[in-house]
Amino acid sequence: MNSDQIKVRAGESVEEAWNRLVVWVESLKLTRHPSYRVKEIAGGGIQVISNQVTQFSHPFYTSASFSGIRVSTGIVNGLVPMMKDHITSRTKRIDNRDEKGKPIAKESPPMLDLDLAKSSEDGRIFICVRVAPAPKNSKGTAPELTSKEITIVQAIKPDGIKDGAGYHPLAMIYLSQDRKSIGQVFQITHHNLLYRFQERNATAEELLESPKEKTVGRHIFRST
Amino acid sequence: MSSHKIDIPTIPASLWNETMDVIARRLPINFESFHQIWQHPWTVSPFWFEDEKERIKEWRFKVAPGFVNGLHYECDIKSPLASARTIERLEVDGKKVGKEEVVTAWGIESPTMRVDGTRVIGSGSDPTGVSVTESGDLTTTAEAVPKFFQKLGVGKGVQLTGNLTSGVQEVVQEEQKDPRILRAFDIVMRLDRISLRVETGDIEVAAIGGFTQLLSIAVGRSSPANPSPTIYQTSKYVAPPPSNPADLFEGIGDREYDELKVATVFFLSPPETTLDEPLDGSWTPYVRHDLFWNLAYLPATIPTALDSTPITIRTGLAGGIGDAIGNQILSPLNDAYAEAVTRAKARSLEGSFWTV
Numbered sequence: 001m002n003s004d005q006i007k008v009r010a011g012e013s014v015e016e017a018w019n020r021l022v023v024w025v026e027s028l029k030l031t032r033h034p035s036y037r038v039k040e041i042a043g044g045g046i047q048v049i050s051n052q053v054t055q056f057s058h059p060f061y062t063s064a065s066f067s068g069i070r071v072s073t074g075i076v077n078g079l080v081p082m083m084k085d086h087i088t089s090r091t092k093r094i095d096n097r098d099e100k101g102k103p104i105a106k107e108s109p110p111m112l113d114l115d116l117a118k119s120s121e122d123g124r125i126f127i128c129v130r131v132a133p134a135p136k137n138s139k140g141t142a143p144e145l146t147s148k149e150i151t152i153v154q155a156i157k158p159d160g161i162k163d164g165a166g167y168h169p170l171a172m173i174y175l176s177q178d179r180k181s182i183g184q185v186f187q188i189t190h191h192n193l194l195y196r197f198q199e200r201n202a203t204a205e206e207l208l209e210s211p212k213e214k215t216v217g218r219h220i221f222r223s224t
Numbered sequence: 225m226s227s228h229k230i231d232i233p234t235i236p237a238s239l240w241n242e243t244m245d246v247i248a249r250r251l252p253i254n255f256e257s258f259h260q261i262w263q264h265p266w267t268v269s270p271f272w273f274e275d276e277k278e279r280i281k282e283w284r285f286k287v288a289p290g291f292v293n294g295l296h297y298e299c300d301i302k303s304p305l306a307s308a309r310t311i312e313r314l315e316v317d318g319k320k321v322g323k324e325e326v327v328t329a330w331g332i333e334s335p336t337m338r339v340d341g342t343r344v345i346g347s348g349s350d351p352t353g354v355s356v357t358e359s360g361d362l363t364t365t366a367e368a369v370p371k372f373f374q375k376l377g378v379g380k381g382v383q384l385t386g387n388l389t390s391g392v393q394e395v396v397q398e399e400q401k402d403p404r405i406l407r408a409f410d411i412v413m414r415l416d417r418i419s420l421r422v423e424t425g426d427i428e429v430a431a432i433g434g435f436t437q438l439l440s441i442a443v444g445r446s447s448p449a450n451p452s453p454t455i456y457q458t459s460k461y462v463a464p465p466p467s468n469p470a471d472l473f474e475g476i477g478d479r480e481y482d483e484l485k486v487a488t489v490f491f492l493s494p495p496e497t498t499l500d501e502p503l504d505g506s507w508t509p510y511v512r513h514d515l516f517w518n519l520a521y522l523p524a525t526i527p528t529a530l531d532s533t534p535i536t537i538r539t540g541l542a543g544g545i546g547d548a549i550g551n552q553i554l555s556p557l558n559d560a561y562a563e564a565v566t567r568a569k570a571r572s573l574e575g576s577f578w579t580v
């Protein structure tokens with residue numbers, strides 16, 4: 001900022017100088033904005049600091065590129081989900097650790113292949129966590145959930161497909177108008193998750209539709 | 225002719241320039257505008273908009289994308305406020321969007337909304353209610369001014385007190401002189417859901433040669449539900465009261481939506497502003513958010529019909545024919561009883577929101 005522009009010039013009237021000052025002050029009007037922080041510095045000056053871009057680091061942060069989808073570490077029922085890495089064609093934990101929690105050396109975290117053709121009619125793709133609990137045993141008890149039953153997949157709808165598993169959207173990818181590139185990624189989930197299956201008996205109509213479904217219910221994901 | 229000397233106040237150029245140096249130091253020396261800062265879902269950003277060519281001067285706002293059950297919000301706006309992406313999406317099928325046509329914009333397309341109407345809080349506001357004590361003392365009540373704005377010079381407004389029996393009235397005036405004016409409006413998110421409704425119908429009871437009214441619960445909607453949340457603005461949002469079970473018995477249907485307030489946007493006037501002055505760019509906007517995260521939602525479970533033991537008659541009269549006639553008469557009563565208990569169990573399908 002150059003204060004020379006508001007200093008009086010030879011032969012200038014006070015009114016002219018004043019009007020120039022008013023215009024100058026107006027041009028410096030500071031609009032209230034969450035990114036501005038004002039502080040007083042030595043000598044009585046006021047410094048306005050604009051916060052630099054800082055990435056909000058949260059569970060399940062999803063980033064997309066032509067190389068694929070990466071999802072930062074997050075947990076569901078205390079377990080780290082798995083994702084198919086299209087480079088190695090192996091399904092790995094998203095924190096790049098093995099089943100015992102030991103870091104996998106010399107390998108990058110898994111990257112999900114993004115299939116742009118598998119989008120909704122209006123160009124939306126959802127990255128979902130899918131929980132498919134193992135079926136109950138003969139005694140009617142469900143085995144404990146493991147990371148293998150919790151995977152991150154691509155879906156056309158936020159609630160996935162009707163395959164008996166529970167789907168929860170982590171992020172939505174809005175494709176460009178021509179559907180050939182990624183327009184923008186919108187994060188949906190910002191917290192770790194708790195999964196529960198709210199079970200109820202199938203109605204007669206539901207049994208007619210799918211006779212094998214003895215129990216139906218709602219898959220519920222809550223933040224923790 | 226006598227000369228008269230007048231002292232004309234002057235500002236020496238040196239003093240002026242020294243003053244300018246001080247002003248320059250005291251004013252912001254460096255700031256830049258950028259939009260890369262992380263915004264939480266539902267962040268509301270008001271801004272003053274001027275377009276000399278179109279002769280538009282108005283407050284507008286944007287709401288950052290917010291999701292419910294993985295679906296972004298939608299809003300109805302006039303086409304000039306829609307983003308290019310919205311227009312492109314709507315015109316993809318060859319449809320031409322009119323100049324002032326109302327279009328449904330998606331929250332992920334950066335729609336802009338104009339501020340339609342505001343309410344006054346504090347100085348200059350109208351009472352919103354009256355409280356009366358047992359002794360007959362009455363006091364007008366009004367929306368409270370947040371302390372933050374009281375400190376910035378907004379008055380609490382005029383309060384009327386009195387007594388119903390004595391008729392004495394008193395006016396509690398403003399504490400502050402020339403208080404600043406505070407205006408506000410609310411932004412609300414609405415999500416459609418199914419609702420409970422009571423339907424009545426006559427059934428013929430042949431045995432008694434007459435008709436009996438049958439009540440039944442219908443689960444549904446009067447119009448197709450929009451699975452996406454929608455947002456709208458109102459000068460003052462009042463949350464709908466919880467469903468009253470008695471309403472259902474009166475035949476009044478359950479609400480067909482659930483709502484949450486997204487934010488309240490306040491506008492603070494400059495000092496020495498009067499109530500009739502317009503809301504222009506000299507006012508300062510402040511936002512108080514009520515939503516910070518994306519949401520999941522589930523409606524309440526649909527109540528199942530009560531599995532009750534029907535009332536029957538076993539007398540053996542007329543070789544059992546009397547029992548059959550009696551039970552036929554009782555049958556609608558049993559149905560009505562079951563429905564009544566079911567209704568009492570679940571008076572509303574009002575759902576729950578939670579953050580994800």
